[in-house]
Amino acid sequence: MEEQDKHSTSATQEEEKADGQTVKEAEADETIEIIDSNEGNDTADKNEQVSELQSKVDALQKEKDELQQRVLRIQAEFDNYKKRTLKEKEADRKYKSQDLIQELLPALDNFERALQVEKTDENAGLIDGITMVYNQVKEAIVSQGVEEIDTVGEEFDPNLHHAVMQVEDEEKSSNTIVEELQKGYKLKDRVIRPAMVKVNK
Structure with missing residues (x-):
């Protein structure tokens, strides 16, 4: 009888032990699932953060490129302004x-x-x-730097001469100036007054 009780107690203990192991295994499996789930959530969060950071980097890169282009345009405009100002000053002096x-x-x-x-x-x-x-x-x-514009005997040049009369003279070449009516003048390379002339047809 005692042996049966011992045997029964031993079987019960083994069953409880087995049940305890099963519970522990279940808890372990649940813990693993939670960890895996958390890891999956962490990965998703990290991917989202990386995506947000990449978007910010792309936006900053675009802004930097736009600013760089703007700086280059402003620099080019400033260089052109300096050249134009220098030319104007030279022209003023000249x-x-x-x-x-x-x-x-x-x-x-x-x-x-x-x-x-x-x-x-x-x-x-x-x-x-x-x-x-x-x-x-x-x-x-x-x-x-003023000089007179050559006229009589020269070929008519509309950039230098202003024809006010035409004559027909077979002894002289066509489009040749035959008479100066008013002197013309140049200041260096600029005509400040064209010469008034009479031209042969």
Whole structure:
């Protein structure tokens, strides 16, 4: 009887032990599932974070590229502005006397008309004085780079000459200037007044 009780107790203990192991195994399996689930969630979260960070990096890269292009455009515009300003300053220096010279040209024309008067004993002193002033004014404008435009005998050039009359002269070539009606002037390489001329057809 006692042996049966011992045997029964032993069997019960083994069953409880087996049941305990089964519970532990089930708990272990559940824990593993939770860990796997958490790892899956962590991976998904990490992927989402990586995706967000990549989006931010792409946005920053795009913004950087746009800013770089803008800087390059501004630099190019500034370089062009400097070149344009330098050219304008050079032109100002080169042609700084143009306005004054253009104001003096009518006076030179009048001096030349006055000098066409026939010189006599009575007006010799006056003519000499006018000649002296005329030469001084002419030397002053020549020192600033002014030169007269060639006319008579030259081929007509619309950039240098202004034709106001035409004549027919078989002894002279066509499109040749036969007479100068008013002197023309250049300031260095710029025409400040074209010469008024008579041209052969």
